Amino acid sequence: MKKYLLKRILMAVVTIWAVITITFILMHSVPGNPFRTESKMPKVVYENLQKKYGLDKPLSEQYFIYLGKIVRGDFGDSMKSRVETVNQMITRGFPVSGVIGIEALLIALCFGPALGAVAALNQNRWPDYLSMIIAILGISVPSFIMGTVFIQFLARNIGWLPIGGWGEFRHSVLPSFALAFLPMAQIARLMRSSMLEVLNQDYIKTAKSKGITKATVVLKHAVRNAILPVVSILGTVASNLLVGSFVIEKIFGIPGLGMFFIMSIGNRDYPLIMGTTIFYAIILVSLLLMVDIAYMLIDPRIKLVKEGR
């Protein structure tokens, strides 16, 4: 087990290095630069800016300087903000996005499998259709429509919850729900097809014929087996939710990390682009590792390493 973990961590480091390098190359091959705006900026001012941020050095030199800083945990200075460093932006924004992400994850995990299981157990009857309609809505309706509709009806017209902003728990309710719809729907659909397959297995028939109550059959045997595909996508789903959604955060005015992902690209803010990308990669890689371990715990048949070599 330890050997496995060590190997995985080494792979993770290599993956992240690859992400850094590819992003760096792609970032610099896109036209545009952080300093050009509609202005009469003379060449001198432009050159001063380039020099300040080290953009006047050859690309390979910039790459190694950047790698050196990353190793020490320093993501550098943003080129658009002279107020916060990239580290500060991430440290400040991540908890905010994380809270909403965790809430959305809990909602998706609460309702997703339940919806899928209900659908599978009542295949082709009204609970199935109802669950699947909800799932289709969740997948097809874009989050910005979901968010705007929530604001209009729940926040403005009925006035139960605040119109965007951040500060208290109630500010996180609408964004979490808007964010949770898609993963909930994905989980529901996955759970449904997985359950349907499991329910047709021989061991389920065996369990029923043994006289085990329907509830036990469902919860102990069917769900536990059917939930495996859901667990395997959990890593990606969770990391997507935790780093924040640009759209949801923009609509609800949430000072999270999601904003920076998209805005940094439009601004060509190189250190911020790199910082957010690497941060996301680290989260994704860690969560995928955790998911693999969870997989092994749920299903004893799965072994992560080959035994008896």
Added chain:
Amino acid sequence: MKKSLVLVLAMLMVLSMALSACAPKPPAETPAGETPAPAAEPKILKANNEFEPGSLDPAVAQGTHDSWVLDHVFEGLYKRDPEGKIVPGMAKEYKLADDNVTYTFTLRDDITWSNGDPVTAHDFEYSWKRVLDSNLAADYAFQLYYLKGGEAYNSGTGAIEDVGVKAIDDKTLEVVLAAPTAYFVELTAFYSYYPVSKKVVEANADWAKSADTYVSNGPFKLTEWEHNAKIMLMKNDKYYDASLVKLDGIELAILNDENTAWQKYEGGEFDFLRLVPQAVTAQLKAQGNKELIIGGELATYYYNLNTKLKPFDNPKIRKALSMTLDRQTIVDKIAQGGQLPAEGVVPFGMTDENGGEYRNGAGKLIEYNVEEGKRLFAEGLAETGFKVEDFSKFSILYNTLESHKKIAQAAQEMWRTNLGVELQLENVDFQVKLDREKAGDYQISRAGWIGDYIDPMTFMDLWLSDGAFNDAEYSNPEYDKLVLEAKSTVDQKVRMENMRKAEQMLMADMPVVPVYFYTRPYVQKPYVTGVFKPLNRDPYFIYADMNK
């Protein structure tokens, strides 16, 4: 089956209980109309800054998300009053020597920083030289190139001692310009020229990064700054004119979705909104809603024509494009924000040497004449050997924004109907568009210019042969001569006449096709008064009041 149904229902119940537990009351900031509050409630005006400031250090500020705050917490030598006139600010008077380049500013006696230290001329000298420091790499350093030795110091070829600003004593500042500049006093009201406290900045390079260390000299002071969430400004009691400031504070949210911001305004959580969704503006305007105010703006929307590319190097082709563009329709049916069809490149709102409206004195240099346009186009085609079909490979380039798209679609259709050309539309990322314009990789591209100061020169010098933003690559030595002469004298008669002639020349050649003059629609609640909007700045709350 029953068990799982029960499970689902149980979860729904838990959820609804959780929801109801945290949502019993409406949002805390309720609109006006509640029971009369006790008189002591502070007057805090709530508005939206849309984006986090890139910096609140005036030396490196570079846009409207920085300047709106700065214009409330700082004050320069001179300032703009509600009538739009330039009046004394930190300085009580100035004298201009006969050489027309040496200014002597005398500061007021009762000016202090928000921490109690006196504001001195040394602060001004320090601040202006700091903006020109090449290590600071200020985006707007070139605003200070008007000072003698400014450009040299900023490019590293000159010494700091040779920059034309010196504190003679605590109250006297001597400024020497590189050349006579008629609008220099007005420039001292621009944020790049704001003073910072020499003592505070030298002691702490990070002074502008948080509210605790922030020191300023204006009517308001920065008391809270939650990054990416909220900026709180409170009245500065040490300001010399504090008695004129009626508000106790200004609370700026940082909410960049304009639709959500509008929802908050409607819900009463904002008292003022400086950016209104375009569809909402059109609706409010049509209803004649009094909360909508169409503020003036010093900006022109135009299309660059790549004059280095055939057939756009032919003036008849360019003029034809301008003549067949129905600007009135664009303004009425598409932009719908009270904009004005362009009559030249210089917008309304400035005065000429006789004190009258500059634009009227300059005349209407753009006409909409489809017949004449068709004729010129045919002649242009004959001269260049191009055919109408050749235009199908040309495109109108614009940066991705719904409003730009609609206007481009209108222009495309008008030129198709009137001239028979089938232009394409191409939208790209803003940065990519700027890159392509600089590289000359475009045919027609959308652009806009906001004036830096209230003088036609801010538009006219755009098209000097070496102009940094002259993407149309217009180069006319006659034009250069007129504009440069106007730039180097303070004689308003000469300046204005030169600029009028230059604009006529420009519009005869038409390297750019002006479309409309911007307006700035904004909304304010009926109980908000005293807001004024200088022509080239955001609305100011300095003398604003709220009477709920």
